[in-house]
Amino acid sequence: MVIVAGASVASAEVSDKAATIPQHWLLALPLAAILFVAASFRWWIGAALAVVPVFILLGSFDMTFDEYIGPALWREQGWPYFASLWGSDLLMLGALAIGARRGWARRQVSRARPAG
Numbered sequence: 001m002v003i004v005a006g007a008s009v010a011s012a013e014v015s016d017k018a019a020t021i022p023q024h025w026l027l028a029l030p031l032a033a034i035l036f037v038a039a040s041f042r043w044w045i046g047a048a049l050a051v052v053p054v055f056i057l058l059g060s061f062d063m064t065f066d067e068y069i070g071p072a073l074w075r076e077q078g079w080p081y082f083a084s085l086w087g088s089d090l091l092m093l094g095a096l097a098i099g100a101r102r103g104w105a106r107r108q109v110s111r112a113r114p115a116g
Contacts, residue, residue, distance in 0.1 A: 014072040018063065021084040027056075028088035032095035039099030046100050053092040060085050 019027075031052065039046025064070050064082060073081060 013076065014069055015076045018069075018073060018077075019085075021081060024084045024088040028091050032092045035092060036095040036099035036102075039096050040103040040106070043100055043103055046096055046103075050096055053089065053096065056092065057089045060089050 035046060035049055035053065038049050063073070064085070
């Protein structure tokens with residue numbers, strides 16, 4: 001019996017090593033709320049906490065555009081996975097930006113009011 005070994009593409013499941021769609025949102029929703037409240041209260045607290053979503057966004061960027069992981073996840077999970085990944089990241093950044101804007105506007109109104 002002759003065994004012929006030909007070159008073949010190795011494939012492995014990538015999905016079991018990546019966060020699931022519910023995990024994206026279970027992280028993003030409470031973190032977005034915390035970022036919103038913190039940035040509304042004081043801008044510098046929001047700026048200090050902005051490190052967290054930035055690192056999460058960098059991880060998403062790295063995973064999406066990785067030479068091997070990105071295409072494998074696209075084949076296994078499809079576009080809904082990436083829509084959830086980027087949507088949850090943008091929710092966190094949006095909550096931070098809206099919270100900072102709300103806090104800035106609140107301080108402008110309190111400064112414009114005459115004392116007394």
